[in-house]
Amino acid sequence: GNSVTQMEGPVTLSEEAFLTINCTYTATGYPSLFWYVQYPGEGLQLLLKATKADDKGSNKGFEATYRKETTSFHLEKGSVQVSDSAVYFCALRGNQGGKLIFGQGTELSVKP
Amino acid sequence: GAVVSQHPSWVICKSGTSVKIECRSLDFQATTMFWYRQFPKQSLMLMATSNEGSKATYEQGVEKDKFLINHASLTLSTLTVTSAHPEDSSFYICSAWGGRGTEAFFGQGTRLTVV
Helix, strand or coil: CCEEEECCCCEEEECCCCEEECEEEECCCCCEEEEEEECCCCCEEEEEEECCCCCEEEECCEEEECECCCCECCEEECCCCHHHCEEEEEEEECCCCCCEEECCCEEEEEEC | CCCEEEECCEEEECCCCCEEEEEEECCCCCCEEEEEEECCCCCEEEEEEEECCCCCEECCCCCCCCEEEEEEECCEEEEEECCCCHHHCEEEEEEEEEHHHCEEEECCCEEEEEC
16 A cells, blocks of 8 residues: 655754755555645644656745655755754655545754 | 634543534535544544545544544534543544645644543
8 A cells, every 4th residue: 555654753953954854655656745744733734745756846945856766755955944843744645535645754853 | 725724722521521523624615524643743644534425434443433523514524532531632633635636734633632
């Protein structure tokens, strides 16, 4: 079945550091890929998405490229801020049913 | 963008009682909604898919008699935790596809504590 694996946290960085959170997936067909962010005590917010191979999703300085050859969708940001501290979830939506499959989440903590 | 509203945001109940959580799509119609459960510092576990006008589809291992789902209209799905016990304490989140089905919108979640 479909699955998503992302790097374990917590990840602790200093402000303005470069961020990479790895995400790889297993899926049949051509899934859509997403990154969601969750702030403490809240629901999830869509950060970015990509619906086909080689698409790059970007938002608020974050980027991720849909790499079919490596089945990856790594999240990157060139310069993180304290306000980026949150839990980040990689997810995929397969061709059937519409349900999202989530990775285990990666907690990011950015220190001033 | 589309908004999904979940109510209540937190609830404390006594063991043995039932609790109802509402999930509403405020500015779009949602024929399908999804209910997730999240334990502290863990990922979201899909519990069930709620279909308007028909029975919900439950994921393996989720007790349908324990977690009752009703999707009576195109904008409202409810999750009722029946005869709640402390192990049911968790964060419950609903979602629905909006934006022409290209983006999932999430409610703000409900923190359930059973004492």
